[in-house]
Structure formats: structure tokens, C-alpha cells
Amino acid sequence: MPDVSGGQLLSGWGRAGATRAVVQTPPDADAIVDLLSAADDRGIVARGLGRSYGDAAQCAGGTVVDTVRLAGTSAVDAAGEVEVAAGTSLDTLVRHSVPDGWFLPVTPGTRQVTVGGAIASDVHGKNHHVDGGFCRHVAAMTIATPTGLRRVSHAQDGELFWATAGGMGLTGVVTSARLRMLEVDTDRMLVDTDRFVDLDGVMSAMEGGDDRYRYSVAWVDCSGPIRAKASRARGRPGVGRAVLTRADHARAEDLPSRLRRAPSPPGRPRLGVPRYVPRGILNRASIAAFNEAWYRRAPAHREAEVQPMWRFFYPLDGVADWNRLYGRAGFLQYQFAVPPSCGDVVTAVVRELSARRIPSFLAVLKRFGPSSPGPLSFPIPGWTLALDVPLGAEGLAACLDRLDVMVAESKGRVYLAKDSRLRPDVLAAMYPRLTELSSVRRRIDPDGVVRSDLSRRLGLD
Amino acid sequence: MLDAFGQPQSAVVLGGTSDLAGAVVRALAQRRLRTVVLAGRDEERLRSAASSAAAAGAERVSTVRFDAQEVGDAARAVDECFDVAGPVDLVLLAVGVLSHRQDELNSSATAEVVTATYSWPAVALTRAASRMSEQGYGRIVVLSSLVAVRVPRHNFVYGSAKAGLDAFSIGLGDALSGTGVIVQVVRLGRAPTKMTEGLPGAPLSTTAEAVADAVVAGLESRAQVVWVPAAARWVALARLVPQSLWRRIPG
Numbered sequence: 001m002p003d004v005s006g007g008q009l010l011s012g013w014g015r016a017g018a019t020r021a022v023v024q025t026p027p028d029a030d031a032i033v034d035l036l037s038a039a040d041d042r043g044i045v046a047r048g049l050g051r052s053y054g055d056a057a058q059c060a061g062g063t064v065v066d067t068v069r070l071a072g073t074s075a076v077d078a079a080g081e082v083e084v085a086a087g088t089s090l091d092t093l094v095r096h097s098v099p100d101g102w103f104l105p106v107t108p109g110t111r112q113v114t115v116g117g118a119i120a121s122d123v124h125g126k127n128h129h130v131d132g133g134f135c136r137h138v139a140a141m142t143i144a145t146p147t148g149l150r151r152v153s154h155a156q157d158g159e160l161f162w163a164t165a166g167g168m169g170l171t172g173v174v175t176s177a178r179l180r181m182l183e184v185d186t187d188r189m190l191v192d193t194d195r196f197v198d199l200d201g202v203m204s205a206m207e208g209g210d211d212r213y214r215y216s217v218a219w220v221d222c223s224g225p226i227r228a229k230a231s232r233a234r235g236r237p238g239v240g241r242a243v244l245t246r247a248d249h250a251r252a253e254d255l256p257s258r259l260r261r262a263p264s265p266p267g268r269p270r271l272g273v274p275r276y277v278p279r280g281i282l283n284r285a286s287i288a289a290f291n292e293a294w295y296r297r298a299p300a301h302r303e304a305e306v307q308p309m310w311r312f313f314y315p316l317d318g319v320a321d322w323n324r325l326y327g328r329a330g331f332l333q334y335q336f337a338v339p340p341s342c343g344d345v346v347t348a349v350v351r352e353l354s355a356r357r358i359p360s361f362l363a364v365l366k367r368f369g370p371s372s373p374g375p376l377s378f379p380i381p382g383w384t385l386a387l388d389v390p391l392g393a394e395g396l397a398a399c400l401d402r403l404d405v406m407v408a409e410s411k412g413r414v415y416l417a418k419d420s421r422l423r424p425d426v427l428a429a430m431y432p433r434l435t436e437l438s439s440v441r442r443r444i445d446p447d448g449v450v451r452s453d454l455s456r457r458l459g460l461d
Numbered sequence: 462m463l464d465a466f467g468q469p470q471s472a473v474v475l476g477g478t479s480d481l482a483g484a485v486v487r488a489l490a491q492r493r494l495r496t497v498v499l500a501g502r503d504e505e506r507l508r509s510a511a512s513s514a515a516a517a518g519a520e521r522v523s524t525v526r527f528d529a530q531e532v533g534d535a536a537r538a539v540d541e542c543f544d545v546a547g548p549v550d551l552v553l554l555a556v557g558v559l560s561h562r563q564d565e566l567n568s569s570a571t572a573e574v575v576t577a578t579y580s581w582p583a584v585a586l587t588r589a590a591s592r593m594s595e596q597g598y599g600r601i602v603v604l605s606s607l608v609a610v611r612v613p614r615h616n617f618v619y620g621s622a623k624a625g626l627d628a629f630s631i632g633l634g635d636a637l638s639g640t641g642v643i644v645q646v647v648r649l650g651r652a653p654t655k656m657t658e659g660l661p662g663a664p665l666s667t668t669a670e671a672v673a674d675a676v677v678a679g680l681e682s683r684a685q686v687v688w689v690p691a692a693a694r695w696v697a698l699a700r701l702v703p704q705s706l707w708r709r710i711p712g
Contacts (some may be wrong), residue, residue, distance in 0.1 A: 007597065009641055016465040020599035055464065058640060060548075061597035329682070332465050392682065397466045397492070411630035420465035423493065453598075456548070457462035457470070 010064060013323050014053040015330035018390055019060035019453055023047075029175040032434040034145040034330035036172065039063060039449040041148065043456075045314060045373040046173040048114030049089060052121065053333045054420030055453035056168050062451070063388070065173050067116050075191075076102045077326055080181045081139060086116030086174040091317075095265040102181035103249075103263075105137035105307070110317055116174040118191060119419035122166030124384075125248075126215040126313075133379050135165035136372055137180045140342050145172035145444040158373075163440040166377030168416050168457055187263035188250040189312045193302045195295070199240035199350055202365070203343050203383075206244065208365050213246035215312075221295055222353045222387060223288040225380060240350040242365065243298040244301075266310040269320040277327050278359055280398040282390050284359040291362055326390050332420050335386035337368055337379060337413035345410050348384050349403055353387070356399050375433035378415045386418065397421065416454065424459040434460070462550060464493060467680035469550030471496035473542040475585055477524070478506040478557035480655055481604060484669035485553060485676045490517040492677065493670075498542045500525040523662060529556050529577035535584035539602065540690035545594045552589045554603045556582050557626075571618050578622035583629050590633055590642060597709045598641040602676060603630040604646045607665060611699040614708045634685060645679055647672070650695075665693045 011018035026032045034242035036044060043062035050057060058064065067087030074083040077095050084093055090104060097103070108123040117123075122133045131137070140153035143164055152161040164171045168384060192213070196202040202218050210216040220242045252260045316322055323331070338345045346365065353360055364386045368379045389396060404426050407414060413430035414422055428434055435461075441450070451461050463469055465670045470493050473494045477499025481547055486497060500505045523545050543549055557578040558576040564570035586601065593599030594708035600631035609627035627646055634644030638660045652664035669691050679687035688694040699707075 007640075009639060014465060017463055017467070017598075018641060020594075020639075021597055059597075060462070061595060330465070358707065391465060397468070397681070421468075424470075453462050457464060 007189055008183060010047070010050070010058045010332075012052050012054045012056065012420065013050060013393075014332045015323060015328075016332065016420060017055060017453075019055070019058050021059045021062055021064040025066045025069050029070070029142060029144050031150055032065055032173050032175060033149055035063060035065060036144055036146040036449065036457055036460065041447075041456065043451040045118060045452040046120070046169045048087065048117035049112050051113045051117065053418045054416075056120075056417060057117075058156070058453040059451065060453055067173065067175075069255060070116075070175055073097075073159060076181055080183060081178055082181055083176060083178050083350055084115045085131055085176050086114060086119070088115050089113065090115065091266070092120065097181060097267050098184075098187065098263045098356065101184055101263060103184045103197075105182045106131055106134040107313055108389060109314065110211075111314055112317065115177055115179070119165060119174050119177060120167060120168055120169045122343070122372060122374055123377070123417070124366075124367065124368070124379050126217040127217065128379055129210050129367045130214050132369055133166070133377060135162075135374065135377070138165070139178040141177040142175045143172045143267065144175050146447065146449055147444050148445070149175070157345040159436075159440055160444060162372065162374040163437050165275060165372055165374035168375065168376060168449055168454060169439060169452060170437070170460065173443060184249045184263060184309075185251045186259070187309050188255055188259060189247045189309050190250045190254055190305045191245055191247040191305045191307045191312060191428065192448070193299055193305065194299050195300045196244065197366050198240045199242060199347050202240075202242035202244050203346070206365075206367055210246065210402060214248050216244070216246040218242045218244040219294070220350060220363040220365050220385070221291040222350050222360045222363050223284075224289045239347065239354060241295060243295065243311075245376045247307070247365065250306060250308070250446065259306065263309075265391045266314070266317070269318055271318060273324040275324065277324050281327065282325055282359070282361075286300050287359045328374075329390065329392045331388055331390045333388050333418040334387055334403070335404070335415040335418045336407045336412055337367050337382055337384040337415070338407060339382040339409045341382075342410040342412065343383055345383050345406055345412065348406060349385060352399065352403065356395055358389060358393045358396055358399060360433055361388045375436040376416065376431060378417070380413065382412070384415075386415070416458075419454070422458060424457065427460075462548075463598065463600065465631070466492075467678070467683060468493040469600065469680070470494060471546050471549055471660075472551040472553060473498045473500065473526075473539075473546055473549050473589070474553045474555065474581070475500050475539070477501045478503055478510050479555045480669050481609065481649075482553060483510055483670050484673040486514045486519070487517040488670075488673035489551075490514065490519045494519055496521040496546055497658045498523050498525055498546045500527055500538055500542050501655060502528050504528065507708040527625055529558070529581040530573065532584055535581050536588040539585050539592065543589075549593065550587075552593070552599070552601045554582055555585060555677075557619070557623070558586075558677070560616060560617040562615055574618050575622045578619060579581060579625045579629075582626050585706045586630065586633060588699050590637055590644075593642040594637065594640040596641075599643075600680060601630075601642065602679070603627075603644065603646050604672075605630065605646045606695050607648055607650055607693055609648065610696050611702070611707065615708065618688060625642060632686065642684060643684060643686060645683070647676060647679060647711075649689045650693050658664075665690060665696065667668075
């Protein structure tokens with residue numbers, strides 16, 4: 001049989017659809033330029049820690065550049081800026097910067113992503129409505145392209161800078177970036193929590209009050225009719241009960257004296273998931289039970305609770321490899337954004353999932369602020385909802401196809417960093433500025449060698 | 462590329478004129494299939510299969526001719542299909558010739574059945590596997606039969622060839638582990654098609670549409686063996702029947 005020793009099977013965080021590529025771990029930016037300029041039409045793409053849910057960091061039959069050896073950070077300077085090698089994880093970065101009082105300006109729900117990956121997905125956090133996406137806080141970055149190494153910023157080749165921000169790695173390999181960090185006084189958060197019986201309630205609370213907090217996120221229960229029946233009996237609408245948490249960084253004077261100390265780095269994961277998990281542990285019943293317990297645990301209303309920031313930002317980082325819980329079949333995450341006036345689309349999606357009895361873990365609901373200039377950057381002002389669904393749920397593929405149409409018709413889009421199944425012909429409606437991306441790509445990659453399974457699947461080549 | 466549900470955007474169908482293959486192509490075109498290469502012997506029937514694939518939504522449909530009696534030509538035919546299609550997400554193998562009882566002791570009829578049902582497909586699958594392995598990914602779906610599970614007295618020539626192909630495909634799938642290529646065997650009850658015209662109906666029979674739905678669902682599940690209808694999996698118990706009894710079961 002064919003010799004596969006030169007290749008490695010890679011899949012996304014959702015663990016579906018592994019493909020084989022030759023994985024290279026070049027030591028520095030120049031070696032990456034060499035790999036890029038030697039690449040052919042089998043393609044080449046960067047990969048960080050593999051946290052994209054779908055096929056963004058895979059390149060079947062081609063080359064995958066693992067950026068693990070691009071590691072290291074400078075000290076944070078007085079202006080709060082730090083130069084970070086792109087293969088550095090956000091975990092490493094905060095361990096380095098937090099003791100000096102510098103935190104990430106924008107952080108996703110896990111620290112286990114690289115700086116390069118955070119740029120390629122233009123990741124967002126619970127503060128998008130205030131602070132925008134990750135790349136807004138990138139002062140400059142270095143990109144290895146098939147035509148050489150380029151240093152870009154908002155002012156210097158802003159076109160390439162913004163095509164790379166959220167560009168899913170399709171403009172080359174980010175090798176280093178200069179980040180503007182956020183100064184924090186302590187490692188605690190002051191958290192307000194509110195519980196809502198339905199989606200309408202939580203959404204109007206968010207519209208009314210989010211602006212008073214730097215961080216805001218709601219967890220929505222999309223579990224199916226089991227609960228809807230009970231809610232109807234109580235005469236309630238019953239779609240999407242939710243828990244809203246909003247917070248700000250605590251200043252030293254907000255805290256009791258025993259908590260007033262220099263910020264300390266996060267702990268290591270204490271739990272793990274074994275390599276082999278039997279099928280179907282996460283099914284409709286267990287997911288509904290989990291969602292129920294989680295909702296009951298939350299207080300109806302609580303103000304200014306002091307929480308460690310690591311627990312607030314990264315509840316799942318305490319469990320290593322939690323994606324294995326979904327078993328061999330894997331799972332996917334569906335995340336979309338719609339304009340502010342299209343809150344009804346969010347409700348319709350939750351209603352559809354619950355009516356189709358599609359098992360879904362707590363969905364995450366957020367309001368986005370202004371978008372970035374990146375043609376492929378996901379956030380647009382309005383609402384975003386993200387939910388995890390095990391693969392194998394009956395009727396899931398067709399259901400998501402219908403949701404895509406609904407989202408596209410309301411001038412919304414799905415998040416490509418999470419995507420593994422979007423219909424290619426819907427993409428252009430969701431991202432109307434695709435031609436800007438392709439003209440930048442033609443300029444810096446005339447032979448079109450930078451490509452991924454995602455770009456092939458969506459016809460982005 | 463395949464999506465997270467294992468749904469192909471491009472497919473090569475070996476035996477593209479068969480009714481079952483046509484039904485599968487139509488079902489796949491409902492999902493993500495856009496590029497199809499139909500390979501078969503009869504030019505006229507290829508043309509009509511191509512137009513029904515296009516009507517079902519496939520945008521790029523081409524045809525390649527081969528003769529399943531020409532084992533030496535199998536690799537060429539597969540290469541031609543891959544070269545026409547570009548990266549191939551799915552290879553569907555639906556090639557075979559049914560045997561007839563009156564030909565049981567006819568050596569040339571045996572040669573014809575065994576060549577078209579086992580030898581040509583085995584060579585073609587080998588070539589497809591190596592092309593897909595170069596791609597770093599792909600699915601191969603082999604239409605097998607319940608007769609491959611335990612070869613019936615009345616149909617042993619075809620049954621034995623199918624049994625061989627079934628075993629070959631399982632082995633090929635195991636050999637491809639780690640390459641990104643997955644082989645799936647679909648074991649079918651009898652479907653009323655051109656191939657079975659004039660034969661009596663049988664228990665555990667199925668329809669072309671049921672086969673198509675099962676293939677689509679099977680791609681999603683990535684199961685090594687897909688049974689159609691699902692209850693057909695109990696046919697595996699037929700292996701426990703003593704041969705002296707088995708040979709008396711009427712066909």
C-alpha cells in the first residue's frame with residue numbers, strides 16, 4: 001500500500017473529516033518563505049493548535065506548516081505593546097504578561113489558540129461590543145508569503161493586513177505580531193448574573209444594558225421539547241431560557257484586602273478526557289440534563305460577584321481534550337451573526353433546533369459591535385449565536401442548510417473558523433467582499449499555492 | 462472536498478449506467494455533488510445517465526467508457542476519470558454481471574461474471590485507492606450484496622465473485638488506514654433494477670431510492686459496512702446454517 005510515512009492525518013477540533021498532509025515545522029520565518037515559494041498546486045497552509053472546528057488548517061495532499069517553533073514574546077513595553085511570535089499560544093502569552101498586569105485585549109473562550117490563529121480567524125471575545133475583534137489590537141504583523149516576507153500594519157499595506165485579519169490563513173503564514181495589551185489591576189472579575197425564562201427577555205436586557213459592561217455573554221438553552229412542554233404548562237413561551245453574565249475587571253479597591261495582590265497566571269487543566277470514549281455519551285437526554293442543571297445552578301439575579309478571571313473567561317480550559325467527549329463521530333459548531341434588527345432570526349434558529357429535537361449544548365449569545373475592515377472577518381454589528389451539535393443527529397445537515405439561507409437572507413453570515421459544511425454557493429451572499437480577498441491573494445501569491453481544505457470546499461481558490 | 466457530513470462535491474461512478482448508481486447520484490446532487498464522471502460501457506445509456514444527473518443538479522457531468530471484461534484496461538479507465546474530474550471526493554463502484562442458473566457449468570459465462578464482478582472492480586479499486594491516497598483524502602463506496610455474506614446455491618457464481626469483492630474492499634479499507642481514504646461496503650438486499658428484471662421478488666428486497674438514502678446516510682456515519690435494508694444485518698446469521706440445509710434453500 002502507499003507509503004504514508006511522509007504524511008499525517010489532520011482534522012479540526014470537531015474531529016470530522018481528517019485528511020492527510022505533509023506537516024513541516026520550520027524553525028523561522030525565512031524557512032517558511034522557502035516552503036511557500038517551493039509549494040505547488042497541491043497547496044500549503046498554516047496550522048497552529050488545531051482549534052478551528054472545521055477544515056481551515058488542513059491541506060489534503062499538500063503541506064501544512066505547523067508554527068509550533070515560532071515561539072516567544074518580547075517584554076510588554078511601557079505603552080503596553082508586545083511583539084509575539086505567531087506560534088505562541090495565548091496561554092503562554094498571558095502567563096508571561098499577566099504577572100506584570102497586562103491581559104489580552106480580546107480573548108476567545110480558550111487560551112489554547114496561537115496568536116497566528118487568532119489573527120487568521122480575527123477572533124472575538126465577550127467584549128466585542130466595546131473593543132471589537134482581535135486584529136483591531138494588532139499594531140503590525142509579519143506575514144510570510146510565496147513572494148517574500150512582509151511587515152504590514154493598518155497604514156502600511158493595510159490591504160494585505162486586513163485581508164489577513166480573519167482571512168483563514170489564505171494570504172500566507174503570519175510569523176509575528178505586535179499586540180496592544182490591556183492593563184489590569186487584579187486577576188479578578190466583578191460579575192453580574194441574571195436568569196431569563198426566554199430569549200426575548202435576555203435579548204432586550206442585552207440591548208438595554210450591555211453598554212455598561214466591558215464583557216457580556218448569554219448562555220442559551222436550546223434543548224428541545226422536553227422543557228418546552230413544561231414551560232407551556234406554566235403559560236410561558238418556552239423558547240431559549242438563558243443566563244446572562246456581564247462583568248468588568250476588578251480594580252484593587254473593589255476587592256477585600258486578602259484578594260488585593262498582583263495578578264497570577266492560570267492553573268493547569270485538572271481534568272482530561274480519555275482517548276477512547278464510547279459513542280453517544282453526549283445524546284439528547286444527557287445534554288438536556290446538563291442544560292437543566294446548569295440553568296438551575298445560576299442565581300436569578302446576583303451583582304458584583306468576585307470571580308477569578310481564568311474561570312470567567314475560560315470555563316472549558318479546565319478540561320483538556322473535551323472535544324473527545326463527542327466520541328468518534330465528532331461534532332460541529334454552528335455560529336452565525338445577523339444585523340441588530342434581525343434578533344428574530346436568532347429566535348427562529350433556536351425554535352427550529354428545538355422543534356427538530358436536535359441536541360445542542362448551551363448556545364452562546366452575544367452582541368457584536370462594529371466590524372473590522374477585513375473582507376473575510378466574521379463579526380458584523382448585531383447578534384451572534386454559537387452552538388455545538390454532535391454529528392449524527394437526525395436531519396442535522398438539511399436543518400443547517402435551511403438556517404444558512406435564513407441567515408444569508410438577513411444579510412448575516414456564518415463563522416468560517418467554525419465551519420465544516422457550508423454550501424459554497426451561499427458564501428458570496430454572506431461575504432460580499434470576496435473579490436477584495438482574491439485580488440490581494442493574486443498579488444502576493446500569483447501561483448495560488450496558499451490554500452486549504454476549507455478554501456477548496458468553499459470554492460475560494 | 463467532503464464536508465463534515467461526508468458529502469462529496471465531486472464523484473466518479475464506475476458502472477454509471479446502473480439504476481442504483483443513478484439513484485445515488487440524484488440523491489448526492491440534492492446535497493453537495495456538482496461534478497460527476499460517469500463511467501460505463503454503453504454510450505447511449507451513459508448519455509441518458511448523464512442527462513439525468515444534470516437534471517438532478519450536477520453542473521459538470523462527463524462520461525468515460527470502459528468494458529468490464531478488459532481487466533488490463535481498468536487502471537486506464539480510472540485514471541481517465543480522475544483526470545477529468547480533478548480532485549475526486551467519492552468513488553462509487555457499481556459494476557457487476559449477474560449469473561444465471563442455466564449457465565452454472567458454462568466456463569465462458571463464469572469467466573464473464575467473475576471478471577466483471579470481481580477482477581475488473583478489484584483492479585479499478587486498487588487504482589482509485591492509490592489516486593485518492595495521493596490526494597490525501599477520499600471515500601470509496603462499493604456496492605456489495607447480501608449474497609456476499611453467504612453465497613446461495615442458486616446464484617453461486619455471482620455470489621462468490623461478490624463475496625470476493627466484499628472481502629477485497631474490507632481489506633483495502635484496512636490497508637488504507639492512515640491515508641485519509643475511507644472504504645465503505647454497502648451490502649444490498651435485492652433491488653428491482655435492470656439487472657434483476659424477470660427475477661422473482663425476494664425477502665429483504667429494497668428499492669433504488671432506499672439504497673441511495675442509505676448511501677447518503679452511510680457517508681455521514683463513516684461506517685465500514687452499511688446494510689440495506691437495515692434489517693439485512695441479521696443475514697450475517699446465515700453463516701451459522703449448516704451447508705447441508707443451506708443448499709436446499711430455494712432461490
